[in-house]
Amino acid sequence: MTAPWLVGLDVDGTILLQDETMSPGVPEAVARVRDAGHLVTIATGRSWMATRRYVEELGITPDHVVCSNGAVTMRRVGDDWERWHVETFDPTPALALLRDRLPEARYMVELGSGQRLYTEQLDDWTLDGGRQVEFDELSVLPVSRIVVVSPGHDEEDFHRLVADAGLNEVSYAIGWTAWLDIAPQGVDKGTALERVRAELGLHAERVLVAGDGRNDIGMFGWALAGGGRAVAMGQAPAEVKRAAGETTADVVDGGLALALDTLPAPAQVDARE
Numbered sequence: 001m002t003a004p005w006l007v008g009l010d011v012d013g014t015i016l017l018q019d020e021t022m023s024p025g026v027p028e029a030v031a032r033v034r035d036a037g038h039l040v041t042i043a044t045g046r047s048w049m050a051t052r053r054y055v056e057e058l059g060i061t062p063d064h065v066v067c068s069n070g071a072v073t074m075r076r077v078g079d080d081w082e083r084w085h086v087e088t089f090d091p092t093p094a095l096a097l098l099r100d101r102l103p104e105a106r107y108m109v110e111l112g113s114g115q116r117l118y119t120e121q122l123d124d125w126t127l128d129g130g131r132q133v134e135f136d137e138l139s140v141l142p143v144s145r146i147v148v149v150s151p152g153h154d155e156e157d158f159h160r161l162v163a164d165a166g167l168n169e170v171s172y173a174i175g176w177t178a179w180l181d182i183a184p185q186g187v188d189k190g191t192a193l194e195r196v197r198a199e200l201g202l203h204a205e206r207v208l209v210a211g212d213g214r215n216d217i218g219m220f221g222w223a224l225a226g227g228g229r230a231v232a233m234g235q236a237p238a239e240v241k242r243a244a245g246e247t248t249a250d251v252v253d254g255g256l257a258l259a260l261d262t263l264p265a266p267a268q269v270d271a272r273e
Helices: 026-035 052-058 092-101 135-139 155-165 189-200 214-225 238-243 255-260
Strands: 006-009 039-042 064-067 072-077 080-086 106-111 116-118 143-149 170-174 180-184 207-211 229-232
Touching: 006 189, 026 039, 026 052, 026 255, 039 052, 039 064, 064 189, 072 189, 092 106, 092 135, 092 143, 092 155, 106 135, 155 170, 155 180, 170 214, 189 207, 189 214, 207 214, 207 255, 214 229, 214 238, 229 238
Parallel strands: 006 039, 006 207, 207 229
Antiparallel strands: 064 072, 072 080, 106 116, 106 143, 143 180, 170 180
16 A cells, blocks of 8 residues: 655645636646545645635645644644644744834734734735734734734845844744744744644655745755655745755646646555555
């Protein structure tokens, strides 16, 4: 019998186009991989509330889903889900540094419970059940992430800001829509996927991950270190491609579907040898 692969997929720029429709061929390719017996899950910077619909739309049935850049891992319990593992940190020092440099920015934090607190509404944020607060209230409780959006600033501006502010006590990523996402130190999609892999007893060398952003670099390193595969999307920045073991086509050209179609499709895939 052949052991299954653990397949961890980024969402934005990998599964989804910028208009949030599916990349060409992805639903069909995911179905083929799933039906072959492999374990397909999502590893995203999005919150769980902004992720669950794509688990359902893709028709996948993972036991675990990685959200919030690895700070939150959800676990399936019957027909519902629970917050299985949550990493938090004190946001006070980072928020103070950021506010000093970006006083006009919009800020959001995600609490360990999943609730979001935000200073101003933003269309890109999923805020069902969220609460608008004054800036100082963002620091009252430990958080699993800080998100900063500053109109008029691009990715290079954020890179300079992080360097100037000395944000070395937390991990950060800059999304394809040019926002800054700050997570607990040492936490990324790879650390969460390793916890999932160990929990399920899967082989480290039978891992395939795919993504397009700087927040996928840690996931790529984790997969490659275990002998698995890391695939960068064709439109990914150069440093992301350098971190991956291979590169596929752009998201608009169905790059993820092409990568998934390279996985073995055995007649029978058995559980964890």
